Amino acid sequence: MVSKKISEVFFNPFSKNNPVIVQVLGICSVLAVTAKLEPAIVMGISVTAVLAFANVIISLIRNTIPTNIRIIVQLVVVAALVIIVDQVLKAYNYEVSKALSVFIGLIITNCILMGRLEAFALSNGPWDSFLDGVGNGLGYAIILVIVGFFRELLGSGTLFGFQVIPQAFYDLGYQNNGLMILPPMALITVACIIWVHRSRNKDLQEK
Amino acid sequence: MEELNLFIRSIFIDNMIFAYFLGMCSFLAVSKNVKTALGLGVAVTFMLVVSLPINYMLNTYVLQPGALAWLGEDFANVDLSFLALIMFIAVIASMTQLVEMAVEKFSPSLYASLGIFLPLIAVNCAILGASLFMQQKDFGSALTATVYGAGSGIGWLIAIVGIAAIREKLAYSNVPKPLRGIGITFILTGLMGIAFMSFLGIKL
Numbered sequence: 163m164v165s166k167k168i169s170e171v172f173f174n175p176f177s178k179n180n181p182v183i184v185q186v187l188g189i190c191s192v193l194a195v196t197a198k199l200e201p202a203i204v205m206g207i208s209v210t211a212v213l214a215f216a217n218v219i220i221s222l223i224r225n226t227i228p229t230n231i232r233i234i235v236q237l238v239v240v241a242a243l244v245i246i247v248d249q250v251l252k253a254y255n256y257e258v259s260k261a262l263s264v265f266i267g268l269i270i271t272n273c274i275l276m277g278r279l280e281a282f283a284l285s286n287g288p289w290d291s292f293l294d295g296v297g298n299g300l301g302y303a304i305i306l307v308i309v310g311f312f313r314e315l316l317g318s319g320t321l322f323g324f325q326v327i328p329q330a331f332y333d334l335g336y337q338n339n340g341l342m343i344l345p346p347m348a349l350i351t352v353a354c355i356i357w358v359h360r361s362r363n364k365d366l367q368e369k
Numbered sequence: 370m371e372e373l374n375l376f377i378r379s380i381f382i383d384n385m386i387f388a389y390f391l392g393m394c395s396f397l398a399v400s401k402n403v404k405t406a407l408g409l410g411v412a413v414t415f416m417l418v419v420s421l422p423i424n425y426m427l428n429t430y431v432l433q434p435g436a437l438a439w440l441g442e443d444f445a446n447v448d449l450s451f452l453a454l455i456m457f458i459a460v461i462a463s464m465t466q467l468v469e470m471a472v473e474k475f476s477p478s479l480y481a482s483l484g485i486f487l488p489l490i491a492v493n494c495a496i497l498g499a500s501l502f503m504q505q506k507d508f509g510s511a512l513t514a515t516v517y518g519a520g521s522g523i524g525w526l527i528a529i530v531g532i533a534a535i536r537e538k539l540a541y542s543n544v545p546k547p548l549r550g551i552g553i554t555f556i557l558t559g560l561m562g563i564a565f566m567s568f569l570g571i572k573l
Contacts, residue, residue, distance in 0.1 A: 186551055189393035190494045233491065234462055241455040249451060264501040267454050271494040273394040345388055346562030353548070353555035360547035368550030 172293045175301035177363075181274045182305040183356050184366060188274035191265050192306055193348040199322055201261045202310030203303070208251070210299025212243045212269055213278060217295035220283040227284075236279050237270065244269045274302055309351050317342030372516045379520030382569060385495045386528040387562035392495030396529055397554055406533035407526070408479045412468060412487065414522025416496050420464050421518030422511045424457050424500040432456065457500045458491075465491040495525055532558060 181187045188209070195205045219239050220227075227235050248266050251259040259266065269275070278298055283291045314320060316339045319327035327336065341347050360366050385391045392413065399409050430436055432453050437444035469487050473480045480487065490496065499521050508514045535557055544553050 186397055187394060189397065190390045190498075193390040193393065234459075237458050237462055237491070238455065241458050245451060245454055248454070264498055264505065267501050268391070268494050268498055270454060270458055271492040271497045273492065276492050344563075344566070345390065346559040346566070348390070349555045349559035349562065353552050353559070356552040356555065357545075357547050360552065367546050 168290065168293060171290055172297040175294075175297040176304065177301075177359070180301045180305065180359075181277070181298050182302055183352070183359055185277065187277045188272045188302055189352075191268060191272060192302070192309060192352065193345065195262055195265050196306060196310040196313055196348055196351075197317065197343050198261070199307070199310040199314045201258055202306045204251070204255065204258045205262060205265065206299070206303025206306045208247045208266060209269055209272065209274065209302055210296060212240065212247055213275055213299040214292055214295035215243055216240050216275060217278060217283040217291040218288050220279050221286060221288045221291035224284050232284070233276075236276065240275050240279075241270050274298060305352070305355065308355060309348060312351055313342045313348065317347075372513060375513065376516050376520040379517055380524040380527065381565065383521075384524040384528060384565055385498065385521050386525060386558070387565045389498060391498040392493045392525060395490075395493055396525075396532070396558075397551065400529055400533040400536055400554070402537060403530060403533045405479075406529045408476075409490075410522075410526030410529050412472065412490060413493060413495060413525055414519065416461070416464060416468060416490055416493075417499055417518035417522040417525075418515060419468075420461050420496060421499060421503060421514045423460050423464075425503060425508065425511050425514035427456055427460065428453065428504055453501075453504060457497060461496050461500070462491045495521065528561070531561060 175181055179185065182189065182192055191205060191209070196202045216236075216239055220236060223235075244267065247269070248259075251262075251266060278294060282294045286294070311321070315326060319325065319332075319338050342351075382388070386393070386396055395409060395413075400406050428436075430439065432449045434448040434450060435445055437447045437449070465487075468490070472487060499518055503514050503517060506517075508517065532554065536554065539553065539557075548556070
């Protein structure tokens with residue numbers, strides 16, 4: 163049996179307490195890597211992995227970190243994990259690593275990490291922290307995938323690089339919406355997701 | 370001349386917010402009024418101007434493949450570039466501490482209104498991002514790197530002050546309930562981004 167608290171820790175970040183659209187953390191990468199679906203998924207997995215392990219490590223040493231220097235300690239732990247992810251990606255998937263360019267390095271400064279480490283890992287045990295990390299990472303990945311899906315589908319008519327919109331449509335005069343590929347449309351796509359999400363969850367609306 | 374071109378480019382065309390979305394978290398959270406936004410913008414610009422040349426030196430003389438050649442023959446083949454992330458973030462974090470102390474001493478009111486976001490400049494992606502772009506772009510000298518830092522910082526400043534001014538006016542308009550607050554800010558940023566794209570192709 164999974165206790166209620168654990169399932170809350172794990173499932174809350176998916177919708178009610180989503181790190182991206184409710185807590186508004188880690189926006190930079192959501193917007194920047196989602197022009198295509200594949201980098202979006204790789205980014206989602208990388209962040210989930212880093213977040214889960216950083217949470218566990220910080221949670222294990224939480225009683226020995228002096229409060230004054232905790233930010234530096236957290237940064238060092240996160241930076242070490244990100245370097246590992248960066249090197250692994252370079253070794254096994256160079257194409258995507260090139261496409262993500264600096265944004266893998268920028269996982270270090272992804273606010274989701276600092277936010278979860280400060281708010282959760284510093285005051286909870288390793289197992290809870292691990293679940294919290296995976297939950298929040300997946301909550302982040304879901305938004306990434308949704309944004310990436312719409313931007314690639316409408317922007318280039320493909321998914322994972324495969325043609326999805328049939329040629330017949332183009333013959334009838336359908337055109338790819340080139341604007342979807344450009345950075346500003348990422349913001350507007352996220353705004354639409356927030357709109358839909360908040361009209362379903364009225365308690366999240368701001369005054 | 371080349372520096373001037375880079376300066377203008379990094380303010381308007383390669384704008385940190387509108388082209389790369391770096392530093393969005395504090396951009397969204399601290400843009401509720403112009404005064405605080407201006408304060409944070411200045412702090413970020415200052416951080417960029419200070420940290421970029423240091424990171425440039427670090428990159429050129431310590432981290433790049435073969436950068437340690439000045440230590441002697443034995444070190445000529447050492448490649449420490451995988452350490453770049455951790456070195457850059459260490460420089461930035463310690464610089465932030467410095468700025469924090471300075472702001473606390475000289476402007477306590479600004480210190481109070483920036484609150485949690487001052488220490489969080491250390492994890493502001495715009496600053497680490499600029500260092501990583503600097504590494505990628507292979508600038509010729511520390512001066513160029515500084516100019517790039519100043520340009521990026523001023524671009525960020527313009528963006529955050531602009532959005533703060535719009536949000537102040539927005540208080541009087543009737544926005545659909547689910548979009549209030551963060552949603553409409555996203556849309557506004559998107560529209561500003563499209564406006565900024567009209568600078569594309571400017572060359573000096």
